[in-house]
């Protein structure tokens with residue numbers, strides 16, 4: 001009698017097997033830091049609602065060595081997050097000009113352009129450029 | 131011409147005598163221009179007649195010789211020895227049940243292909259007196275790359291989402307659905323959406339992108355799936371805003 005077709009198990013460490021999976025997992029993990037940033041902002045808003053003193057204590061905590069370390073980590077991860085996703089956008093939204101597909105870099109560049117414009121607007125609104 | 135000695139380490143599974151697969155090594159004298167399939171055929175012809183593997187055309191057209199070579203799924207007829215080291219590990223495609231040696235079960239893949247209705251579903255018969263559906267070259271270009279699939283299953287072998295959940299329709303089937311959805315002669319997107327736009331369809335894909343990296347025909351299933359996600363999201367909001375438009379969009383010709 002024959003044994004049944006053999007199904008190879010998929011170990012929990014499957015993503016360590018190939019560089020492409022590790023890179024994918026890093027890209028996915030960066031979203032945790034983006035989420036963390038949103039959480040920090042929420043705490044800030046909450047502390048603001050508690051009055052001036054509470055908000056200043058929050059700002060002080062942000063500027064503490066630990067706070068700076070966390071902010072730096074968030075910044076680096078958010079940049080990796082944005083860059084890796086921007087680089088994938090040509091696949092999701094191909095641009096057809098007549099019968100020709102526009103080169104992917106145009107779509108990527110448009111995203112960087114949009115990022116820049118939004119960043120400038122946010123900085124202007126926050127008074128960061130004055 | 132002098133032969134290059136190559137060690138082929140092949141994963142073997144003989145269901146009549148083994149309960150799990152084991153590696154077996156063969157030392158093969160190879161010619162410079164050979165591909166891995168030639169080396170396997172050398173083994174079959176000269177060293178071990180019991181070694182089983184599928185192949186047919188030997189020119190990257192039939193899609194039957196897909197296997198994992200040094201951790202990468204590829205067509206063994208396209209895997210040139212000149213690009214590979216002296217020690218080559220050959221395994222059956224990942225994520226599929228192994229039937230024997232390098233042959234895996236095709237059943238699930240065939241079911242997935244069928245489930246996306248991979249054929250033209252026109253809304254109404256053509257008005258053209260000669261019975262044909264005309265298409266411009268611009269319209270053809272929109273879907274042609276997605277029509278190049280040869281069903282080699284390399285993309286499923288490298289897709290962790292399919293490995294973790296075999297309910298996932300998978301890269302090639304979803305690329306094929308997109309091939310028809312993007313065809314100007316086709317009106318079947320709504321008929322395919324139950325499978326395609328479901329949790330085990332496009333939404334199971336997390337854009338690992340490995341499928342597109344390994345596809346020997348440059349089909350780019352990852353792109354097809356992301357484009358379908360956008361189209362499906364637009365459909366969802368259209369249905370939300372205009373629920374009555376939905377039924378009309380279903381093609382009459384679809385009886386399944």
Ligand code: SF4
Nearest residue numbers: 279280282283285345
């Ligand atoms: S999409 Fe590419 S890798 Fe997947 S089955 Fe088709 S030809 Fe093979």
